[in-house]
Amino acid sequence: MLIGDYQVVDVLLLVGNVAPVALYFLALGLVNSHSRPYLISRRADFVALTSVLVPILLWPVPGFVHSGYWWVLLIAAGLAAATFAWMLPKTDDGFVIYNITESRCMRLLDDALTATGLSGSWESKTWRSDCGTMAIHVRGFALLRNVTLHIEKTGPRAARLYPTLAAQLQHRLSNVAQLPSTMGAGLVLVGLALMILPMWTVSRHIDDLVDAMSHLFG
Secondary structure, three states, X not given: OEEOOEEHHHHHHHHHHHHHHHHHHHHHHHHHOOOOXXXXXXXXXXXXXXXXXXXHHHOOHHHHHHHOOHHHHHHHHHHHHHHHHHHOOOOOOEEEXXXXXXXXXXXXXXXXXXXXXXXXXXXXXXXXXXXXXXXEEEEEEOOOOEEEEEEEEOOOOHHHHHHHHHHHHHHHHHOOOOOOOHHHHHHHHHHHHHHHHHHHHHHHOHHHHHHHHHHHHO
């Protein structure tokens, strides 16, 4: 069914692709507008980002379905699932801290490591323990105002110390008080601007979408 120059499925795909990205930027903006940083695991951050980007992979699906190439879709789905499982960080692989600068994060991390009972030294943006237990690689992303802490476990004590380090980091982050960042407001505006596109598209073609749903479920 054609909707002007679009098909119903194209409109749905457009909404399905843009809406998650808009919600992602809105969530980031609200987090960065808060007075305190927000800590999550690298695993949770990867799952959230994948959920935002995975709808892009659905664009070729209608064409393959129309052509009857179901086997291609099954192979692609299997490869996508295998790639996701291979790239998925482990539960104790590190953290992502939002609404914080890299320099401030490194200071708080240093205090948390000391409170955990670990001593070590910094080599640029990598901290290595003196006893060879673990190494922590710090990577900041100024555009989204977040910092990734990748933990490389090089000793048997690392797995036992991970929950303590997480608790120490969370305690210090909860005591941080800062003014809302302009970056947060900018990300909220980006999210709202992106949300307008799918809402406008649906409002223009609402009758055609209702007809399509009626034919599908009627």
